[in-house]
Amino acid sequence: MAIAAIGSIPLIMTLGNSMLIPIFPQMQDALNLSQMQVSLTITVFSIAAAILIPIVGYLSDRFSRKVVIVPSLILFGIGGLLAGFGALGFSHAYVWILIGRIIQGIGAAGTAPIAMALAGDLFRGAEQSRVLGIVEASNGLGKVLAPILGSLLAIFTWYAVFFAFPAICLVSILLTWIFIKEKNDRQAPPPFGKYARRLLNGFKQEGRWLFTTYLAGGTCLFTLFGILFFLSDVLEEKYSIEGVMKGLVLAIPLLVMVTFSYITGSKIGKDLAKMKKLMVIGFILMTISYGFLVFFEKLIPFLLVLSISSVGAGLVLPCVNSFITGSVGRERRGIVTSLYGSVRFLGVASGPPVFTHLEDWSRNGMFLSIATFTLLVGLLILTLIRVKGKDDHKNKKAKVRYHYI
Numbered sequence: 555m556a557i558a559a560i561g562s563i564p565l566i567m568t569l570g571n572s573m574l575i576p577i578f579p580q581m582q583d584a585l586n587l588s589q590m591q592v593s594l595t596i597t598v599f600s601i602a603a604a605i606l607i608p609i610v611g612y613l614s615d616r617f618s619r620k621v622v623i624v625p626s627l628i629l630f631g632i633g634g635l636l637a638g639f640g641a642l643g644f645s646h647a648y649v650w651i652l653i654g655r656i657i658q659g660i661g662a663a664g665t666a667p668i669a670m671a672l673a674g675d676l677f678r679g680a681e682q683s684r685v686l687g688i689v690e691a692s693n694g695l696g697k698v699l700a701p702i703l704g705s706l707l708a709i710f711t712w713y714a715v716f717f718a719f720p721a722i723c724l725v726s727i728l729l730t731w732i733f734i735k736e737k738n739d740r741q742a743p744p745p746f747g748k749y750a751r752r753l754l755n756g757f758k759q760e761g762r763w764l765f766t767t768y769l770a771g772g773t774c775l776f777t778l779f780g781i782l783f784f785l786s787d788v789l790e791e792k793y794s795i796e797g798v799m800k801g802l803v804l805a806i807p808l809l810v811m812v813t814f815s816y817i818t819g820s821k822i823g824k825d826l827a828k829m830k831k832l833m834v835i836g837f838i839l840m841t842i843s844y845g846f847l848v849f850f851e852k853l854i855p856f857l858l859v860l861s862i863s864s865v866g867a868g869l870v871l872p873c874v875n876s877f878i879t880g881s882v883g884r885e886r887r888g889i890v891t892s893l894y895g896s897v898r899f900l901g902v903a904s905g906p907p908v909f910t911h912l913e914d915w916s917r918n919g920m921f922l923s924i925a926t927f928t929l930l931v932g933l934l935i936l937t938l939i940r941v942k943g944k945d946d947h948k949n950k951k952a953k954v955r956y957h958y959i
Contacts, residue, residue: 557685559729560673561692563623564666566630566719566726567603568696570658571596571779571902573704573715575786576801580712585648593783593906595655600903602659604896610664611671611892619672620734626664627723627730633657634719641713654716659899666693667895674879674891675736686875687819693871697778697808701786705801763939764878768894770833771874772901773931774867777840777924778811780905781860784913784920793853806857807864814868822873826941829873833939836873837932839866845925848918877939 574581578592614622633654640650666689673685707714782804789795789803822829843863850856878894912920 555729555733556676556735557688559726559733560669560676560685561688562726562729563627563669563672564689564693565696566627566723567662567665568693569700569703569722570630570662570719571599572697572700572782573707573718575782575804576701576704576797577708577712577715578783578786579790579796580708584712587648589787589910590907591648593910595651596779596783596906597903598652599655599659599662600899602656603662604899604903606660606663607667607892607896607899611667611890611895614664614668614671614892618736619668619675620730620736622664623668623672623730624727626661626668627727628661630658630661630665631720631723633659633661634716634723638713638716641716651716658719662899663892663895666898667892670875670879670891670895672734672736682879683822683824683872683876684820686879687816687822687872690819690871690875691812691816693815695812697782698805698812701782701801701804701808702798703801705798709797764890766934766938767874767877768897770837770870770931770935771878771894772897773837773928774840774870774874774901775898776901776905776908777844777863777928778867778905779902780909780924781807781863783906784909785860789853803853803857807861810861810864811868811871814865815872818869819872819875822876824876826877829876830935830939830941832869833873833935834932836866836869837928837935839863839869840928841925841932843925844921844928847921 574595581587581595582589582592610622610626633656635654636657637651637654640654641647644650669689670686673689674682677685703718704715707718785804786800789800795803818832822832840863843859843861843866846859847856850859874894878891909920912923
């Protein structure tokens with residue numbers, strides 16, 4: 555039940571963005587918005603979260619993970635209510651929706667990144683990697699369920715999704731409050747100035763590989779939300795697929811990612827060499843997928859090729875989580891995982907507007923540009939993350955350690 559509670563926390567954050575994707579065309583028509591204005595509902599949410607996450611991460615190190623997570627979930631629900639009532643009857647509904655989304659973003663800052671730190675606190679070794687894989691799979695499961703839930707709720711009215719957020723948050727709050735039992739031996743970090751200096755020194759020593767893993771995780775979320783935004787629009791305009799059926803179609807590549815995230819998390823253990831290899835393979839698959847999408851416009855072949863990128867993301871994300879969570883001690887884990895969370899949110903925020911601009915320029919140019927970018931990130935992983943094996947006579951498997959360059 556503790557693992558279920560931890561897994562429910564990133565699920566909330568994921569639903570916060572993904573549930574909106576199926577209702578974007580209806581929101582656009584109802585409020586007379588441009589496609590760029592609609593995409594801002596994701597962007598403001600993600601930017602607010604990205605800005606607040608480092609602060610929340612420090613607070614979770616200073617006090618406790620649970621003390622941060624529960625109020626964050628409450629704030630997330632309040633933001634959903636404000637956006638829902640704004641859409642229901644307030645004048646200037648779009649402005650109120652954006653305000654509600656900003657509040658939700660502030661709440662989201664204390665969800666998934668702190669859940670990663672919490673998993674690192676409560677579990678060790680291969681079990682930690684397995685739980686982090688479950689956390690990533692839960693994140694992906696939210697992406698699978700969200701388009702379907704959003705489409706089902708939109709049957710009643712497009713803004714019903716905003717009212718669903720408080721109910722979903724309540725479940726996670728209860729699970730966290732009842733089943734998460736933090737250890738009492740935690741030591742508070744030093745005063746902020748000393749804490750910041752130690753953190754900066756750590757980044758100076760470990761920055762190259764750490765920032766590379768940050769970039770890898772952010773890139774996966776950037777491409778994922780960008781392509782989902784593109785696909786949501788194409789399904790309605792080109793294929794006339796709407797409602798629940800559209801949600802089911804959007805869920806296909808996400809389900810592939812969830813499956814591979816869970817498998818990867820359960821198999822990697824603490825083998826850093828294997829993690830690096832899987833990350834490189836993942837980005838190769840993403841590059842191949844986006845590069846070949848220029849040749850496919852029919853829906854089924856398009857989805858099949860797109861799913862290759864989902865396999866790649868499913869290989870990359872659990873490895874990135876394990877790299878980052880295992881890189882620091884418990885007293886600074888909250889801030890390091892939170893900075894990673896900021897990068898992920900920035901990836902989510904930039905995906906829809908960047909893909910929109912690229913699509914306006916050229917459909918083929920969009921896919922080739924993204925393929926080039928994922929190839930570059932894969933090359934950075936290959937060159938800037940190094941692991942060195944050591945023979946261990948007590949264990950047939952080679953141990954690996956970080957080797958900084």
